[in-house]
Amino acid sequence: GAGVSQSPSNKVTEKGKDVELRCDPISGHTALYWYRQSLGQGLEFLIYFQGNSAPDKSGLPSDRFSAERTGGSVSTLTIQRTQQEDSAVYLCASSLESIEPPNEQYFGPGTRLTVT
Amino acid sequence: QKEVEQDPGPLSVPEGAIVSLNCTYSNSAFQYFMWYRQYSRKGPELLMYTYSSGNKEDGRFTAQVDKSSKYISLFIRDSQPSDSATYLCAMRKKAAGNKLTFGGGTRVLVKP
Numbered sequence: 004g005a006g007v008s009q010s011p012s013n014k015v016t017e018k019g020k021d022v023e024l025r026c027d028p029i030s031g032h033t034a035l036y037w038y039r040q041s042l043g044q045g046l047e048f049l050i051y052f053q054g055n056s057a058p059d060k061s062g063l064p065s066d067r068f069s070a071e072r073t074g075g076s077v078s079t080l081t082i083q084r085t086q087q088e089d090s091a092v093y094l095c096a097s098s099l100e101s102i103e104p105p106n107e108q109y110f111g112p113g114t115r116l117t118v119t
Numbered sequence: 120q121k122e123v124e125q126d127p128g129p130l131s132v133p134e135g136a137i138v139s140l141n142c143t144y145s146n147s148a149f150q151y152f153m154w155y156r157q158y159s160r161k162g163p164e165l166l167m168y169t170y171s172s173g174n175k176e177d178g179r180f181t182a183q184v185d186k187s188s189k190y191i192s193l194f195i196r197d198s199q200p201s202d203s204a205t206y207l208c209a210m211r212k213k214a215a216g217n218k219l220t221f222g223g224g225t226r227v228l229v230k231p
Contacts, residue, residue: 045123
């Protein structure tokens with residue numbers, strides 16, 4: 004079946020512009036996650052959606068970052084007034100409901116964001 | 120200091136050798152431990168998942184967890200050039216909403 008898809012695959016933007024990154028999770032997955040991977044670094048958690056619960060936004064680095072998940076499916080990560088330090092690969096993952104022990108997270112290919 | 124430390128490598132081995140990877144962590148609240156493989160310009164994919172201290176084997180892969188030392192390892196036997204990738208350890212605290220904390224990743228190169 005189809006995996007997690009993300010668009011665009013690459014995005015180059017000028018400093019100060021806003022960008023929107025899109026994630027389509029695996030059908031039936033109720034949990035959705037956004038991570039950021041800077042060059043040569045591991046993944047940094049940004050935000051997590053689980054069903055109709057309030058999202059866990061504890062990883063968002065500043066109020067310039069926000070995310071929505073519409074209809075419990077597609078998610079959009081928005082970065083306002085982009086800065087050069089926002090340059091990174093933004094990865095989305097989805098999983099079945101978050102329980103104990105945790106379900107596997109399936110990752111998309113990422114969006115490579117470059118802020119010039 | 121990061122919660123999860125991982126040597127960035129690169130680690131270069133000849134084909135057929137054993138690859139040994141490890142991570143250390145500082146927070147004893149971590150209860151679930153994973154290893155992900157990430158090929159260049161791809162998303163990570165789950166290789167191994169362990170919950171308790173001890174060994175878990177799956178084909179050529181063995182994962183070890185030592186909670187008393189806060190140390191986890193991944194061994195790859197009979198390494199192949201196709202194993203060349205970045206390997207990331209990840210951990211999760213109990214009841215943490217499936218939020219993972221990753222190490223920085225170790226780049227592995229298996230030379231034919």
